[in-house]
Amino acid sequence: MSTLLTSTLKPAHQHRKWSDGALLVVALLALWQVASSLLGAEVLPGPWLTFLKLKSIMSDDDFPENLRVTAVAFALGFAISCMGGVCLGLVLGAQRLAGDIVEPILMAFYAIPKITLYPVVLLMFGLGLYAKVTFGVIHGIIPITIFTMNAVRNMRPVFARTARACRLSPVSYARHVLLPAAVPEVLAGLRIGFSLTLLGTLIGEMFASQSGIGHMLMIAMSRNDSQTIMALASLLFIFATVVNLAMLKWHQRLIKAP
Amino acid sequence: MKLAARWRLVLVVAFVGALEIASRRAWIDPVSFIPPSKMAEGAWALLASGDYTNDILQTLANASLAVLLAVAGGFVFGVCLFKLPRLRRVVDPLLLSYYAVPIFVVYPVLIVIFGLNRWPLVAIGFLFGVVAMATNTLNGLERVAPVLLRSARAMRMSTIDEIRLITLPASLPYVFTGVKLAVVYAFIAVIAGEFVLAGSGFGFRIAYAYNNFDNPTMYGLMLLLLVFVGTLNMLLHMAEERLYSRTRRASA
Amino acid sequence: MKRVPLTVVPDRAPDSTPCAIHAALTDVTRIYAGQKGKPPFHALGPVSLNLQAGEFFSVVGPSGCGKSTLLDVIAGLNAASSGTVTFEGVPVRDKVPEGVAIVFQEDATFPWLDVYDNAAFGARRAGVPENEIRERVEHALAFMGLKAFTHSYPVQLSGGMRQRVCIARAMVVRPRLMLLDEPFGALDQQTRLLMGEEMLNLWRETGATVMLITHSIDEAVLLSDRIGVMSSCPGRFIETIHTGWSRQRDSNTALDPRFGELTAKVWSLLRGEALKALGNQS
Numbered sequence: 001m002s003t004l005l006t007s008t009l010k011p012a013h014q015h016r017k018w019s020d021g022a023l024l025v026v027a028l029l030a031l032w033q034v035a036s037s038l039l040g041a042e043v044l045p046g047p048w049l050t051f052l053k054l055k056s057i058m059s060d061d062d063f064p065e066n067l068r069v070t071a072v073a074f075a076l077g078f079a080i081s082c083m084g085g086v087c088l089g090l091v092l093g094a095q096r097l098a099g100d101i102v103e104p105i106l107m108a109f110y111a112i113p114k115i116t117l118y119p120v121v122l123l124m125f126g127l128g129l130y131a132k133v134t135f136g137v138i139h140g141i142i143p144i145t146i147f148t149m150n151a152v153r154n155m156r157p158v159f160a161r162t163a164r165a166c167r168l169s170p171v172s173y174a175r176h177v178l179l180p181a182a183v184p185e186v187l188a189g190l191r192i193g194f195s196l197t198l199l200g201t202l203i204g205e206m207f208a209s210q211s212g213i214g215h216m217l218m219i220a221m222s223r224n225d226s227q228t229i230m231a232l233a234s235l236l237f238i239f240a241t242v243v244n245l246a247m248l249k250w251h252q253r254l255i256k257a258p
Numbered sequence: 259m260k261l262a263a264r265w266r267l268v269l270v271v272a273f274v275g276a277l278e279i280a281s282r283r284a285w286i287d288p289v290s291f292i293p294p295s296k297m298a299e300g301a302w303a304l305l306a307s308g309d310y311t312n313d314i315l316q317t318l319a320n321a322s323l324a325v326l327l328a329v330a331g332g333f334v335f336g337v338c339l340f341k342l343p344r345l346r347r348v349v350d351p352l353l354l355s356y357y358a359v360p361i362f363v364v365y366p367v368l369i370v371i372f373g374l375n376r377w378p379l380v381a382i383g384f385l386f387g388v389v390a391m392a393t394n395t396l397n398g399l400e401r402v403a404p405v406l407l408r409s410a411r412a413m414r415m416s417t418i419d420e421i422r423l424i425t426l427p428a429s430l431p432y433v434f435t436g437v438k439l440a441v442v443y444a445f446i447a448v449i450a451g452e453f454v455l456a457g458s459g460f461g462f463r464i465a466y467a468y469n470n471f472d473n474p475t476m477y478g479l480m481l482l483l484l485v486f487v488g489t490l491n492m493l494l495h496m497a498e499e500r501l502y503s504r505t506r507r508a509s510a
Numbered sequence: 511m512k513r514v515p516l517t518v519v520p521d522r523a524p525d526s527t528p529c530a531i532h533a534a535l536t537d538v539t540r541i542y543a544g545q546k547g548k549p550p551f552h553a554l555g556p557v558s559l560n561l562q563a564g565e566f567f568s569v570v571g572p573s574g575c576g577k578s579t580l581l582d583v584i585a586g587l588n589a590a591s592s593g594t595v596t597f598e599g600v601p602v603r604d605k606v607p608e609g610v611a612i613v614f615q616e617d618a619t620f621p622w623l624d625v626y627d628n629a630a631f632g633a634r635r636a637g638v639p640e641n642e643i644r645e646r647v648e649h650a651l652a653f654m655g656l657k658a659f660t661h662s663y664p665v666q667l668s669g670g671m672r673q674r675v676c677i678a679r680a681m682v683v684r685p686r687l688m689l690l691d692e693p694f695g696a697l698d699q700q701t702r703l704l705m706g707e708e709m710l711n712l713w714r715e716t717g718a719t720v721m722l723i724t725h726s727i728d729e730a731v732l733l734s735d736r737i738g739v740m741s742s743c744p745g746r747f748i749e750t751i752h753t754g755w756s757r758q759r760d761s762n763t764a765l766d767p768r769f770g771e772l773t774a775k776v777w778s779l780l781r782g783e784a785l786k787a788l789g790n791q792s
Contacts, residue, residue: 024348043370100262101269104495111491113446115453116461116480119468123290158616164587165612166632166683167605176635180622195357202359206454217363221455224366233363240355248350255621255665 045227054231062211069212073129074201077136081197085141086186089148093182099149110142114200118207125208132204132212139200140193147189151182184254191247195240202236292477300478301485310463310479317448317460320376324383324444329437331384332391336436339392340399353389361385361447365455379451379459386447387440394439398432399425431501438494445487532563532719533584533687538593539744540579552744554579556593559738559747561687561721566713568722568730570776571740572787577723578615580745581691584721585612597687608636611685615692617672618679619664625651626660629678636683643682650678653715654708670701674708681712688713690722694729702726706733707761714757727780731772732763739776742783749779 029047036046045053057063092099118135125131159181163173205214213232220228274294280286281293292300304310339346361382368378402425410420426433452461460483467476539555554576561567571577582588583595586606595602597610606612611632619628629647638646651657654674664672673693680688690709694702706729713720724730730737737751753772755763763769 020344020348024345024352039371044367097262097265101265104492105266105270107495108488108491111442111446112484112487113449113461115446115450116464116483119464119476119480120291122468123473124287156616158614158618159620161587161612161614162618165585165606165610165614166635167608168635172635176631177620180620183622192357195355199357199359221363221366224370226367226370229363229366233359236359237355240359241352244355 043226045230049227050230050234053227054235057216057228057231058235066212066216069209070201070205070214073132073205073212074136074198076129077133077201078140078194078197080133080137081140081144081193082190084137085144085189085193086148088141089145089186089189090152090178090182092145093149093152094178096153099153103146103149106142106146110146114138115203118203122208127208127210131208132201132214135204135208136197136201140197143196144186144189144193147192148182148186151185151189152178154185155181184251187247187251187254191244191251194243194247198236198240289473292473294481296474297477297481300474301481304475304478304482310460313458313460313463316376316458317452320379320452320459321383321441321445321448323376323380324387324448325441327380327384328387328391328440328444332388332436332440333395333433335388335392336395336399339396346396353393356389365451369455374457379448379456382451383444383448386443390439390443391436394436395429395433398429398436401432402428431498431504434498434501438491438498441494442487442491445490449483530563531560533559533561533597533721534595535559535580535584535590536594538583538590538595540576540583540588541591554583554745555590557745557747558593561719562735563719564717565735566710566720566722566733567736567738568724568734569738569740570724570727570730570780571745572742572780572784573725574787575740575742575783576745577725577740578691580740581612581689581721581723585610585689587612609686611680611683611688613673613676613680613688613690613693615695617664617669617696618676619667619672621664624661624663625656625667625675625678628664628675629682632679632683638683646682646684647678650681653681653712654678670697670705673697673705677708677712681716684716685718688716688718688720690720692723692725695725702729703761709733710759727773727776728764731769731776732759732761737772737776739779740783742787748783751776 033046033048036044036049041049092102114135117138121131121134121138125134155178159177160173163177168176202214202217205212206218209215213236217229217232219225220232277286277291278293278295281288281291339349364385365378365382368381372378372381406424406428407420410424415423448459449461449464452459453465454461456462460479464476464479464483467473467479536558537556538558540553542551542553544550557580569577569580579588583590584597584602586595586597586602586604589604597607600607620631623631626647629650630643633643633646648657648660651660654677656671656674656678659667659671664675667675673696677693694705697705709720709722710733722730722733731753734753735755737753739748739751740746741748751772754768755766
């Protein structure tokens, strides 16, 4: 069915050699440096300059506060996306008709440039935490819902029959069969939801906040401060990659891949 | 009409109706939110007036360019990832982090590189869409059942024939999903870009209306956008369903 | 439409259990209501069947004839459209009765549990105390040759081993009736033969009544006390064949001249039905 992003990519062969990863990082850094030299350091600062700038930003006095503001908004947004998305997905997955009705609506909503809904959100919530959290949630909740829904729907029918053969009550069925069976795919949805909620929160901060990392980005953009832009973008990218890797590892453990 | 489709229609109509009532009765602040019927009126007026035609065309042109580049580039990238498994393994976790960073923060950099014209927008659209296209191309290529390729060898087909007659048709549904996503993402990116830092284009018009407290125009434009994207998405989805229905007996 | 009521008395009662009707179907049919203008689908019946306590009964028939439906109806996974189903005298409708264990054709091992937990699953949910479970599981895994894999996960096991885990799971609940729906369908012939021998051991060890659904005529003739031959869809019993093998049988039974006769007889009954089924497949 329609892949949101990489939902149905077959898992790559799991021999993740660190040397390969290190090689790629080095290659990317080299590419970056070449691009920087070609375009000029004012336009595109190279890796080293960016690193220095990042250090200086992070040792700045206001940075911890900005980080805290973003972290709070993101954590709230992600928590709501997760819980809301998983619950909604479980219901839509278990109730076939409800799922059939709602899925195209979700997909359509996913395809809308949500940035165009920001004015509405801003008008309703004003500037501040609620708006940011809302931005985060409207980005993240949809993939989580869809993945959870599919996880429930795609559960192998023999598990349901086994549960009946063992005479499980509905609660016992949900707890001991449905949920464990759904967890790997739900986790895949959480991975995507994580990235998108972060994106939504940051964009929200760019428009609806007087502080936070997104706000810092916005200021840097309007001042054309490419060093700060690159520094913050790198920070976010590294953060997202680390979390993604952690979640991937968790996923591998769950599916007990040899 | 299928049962689910009927209920969906009911749901949507009920929702719009509720919004209509809520905004007319001022349960929702009428300054922030205008009734859907007014939105529709506004949207129609905007279209009819022709004031926004240029912006619409401009955005469409930008998005189309971005889509073309994203599809072509993404396809090539996907094939590369398919042929180079080591690269693929390593790149896997990065692909999802890619979407966590608001890509259009590099917009100013692109402006300096390309100048203050459409190309930074096209580049943003390209960057947004290319990864989705690549991963779905990769997915499609991986899903060609090995037995089909072995059949090709058993029939002593040339490489070109194998690609043309077996690999491409077999991976077509998934590649098409990539195209669909590239279109969706390119639009999102271009409009977002115009919203944030541009002097013309559909996204810019929405931002302009918002900044000038011109709610009727803003909502009218948003409605137009919603209708357009919704219809586009639906058409692509229908085409996608047709492609997938050949590979499975029951629709997934 | 040949309907043969089956009330054959076995010539040899199993050692511990009294000679009795363990599960009975009387004039059972299963008809699925037609959807959207299509006519109703008559999947099974009418069938009547008396399963004797402690016997090994096989059902053979062409594809799609309703064998699995029959098993589902006896098990309480599917309610009959008409007729009665009883297990130990109690009517069975849409709940699986206590004392019945089912092994499905598909691999039903839970990927998130190791072999031990998979085998213990049914008994745990039924509230059997942990130390009792440990005893039973260890015995079952040893019996099925899985002792070395007690803490492995299904993803690390072959298809045949996973199916053995499912059988172990069925053993652990100490069922009085075991229903097996083509459990060896996905396995290769050699593994099937070995598993057949293990099934006989299991049957003797537990003293349970066993009903096996299979499309393999050899398997049915080799393993069973009685064979029910089913017609093509809608499935009815054409005839019941009594093998008369001793309880201590094994794969050497294939050397008995009666084996060839019985196999030929079953096939002669089935051949026409199989052709019909082949033609009906769309």
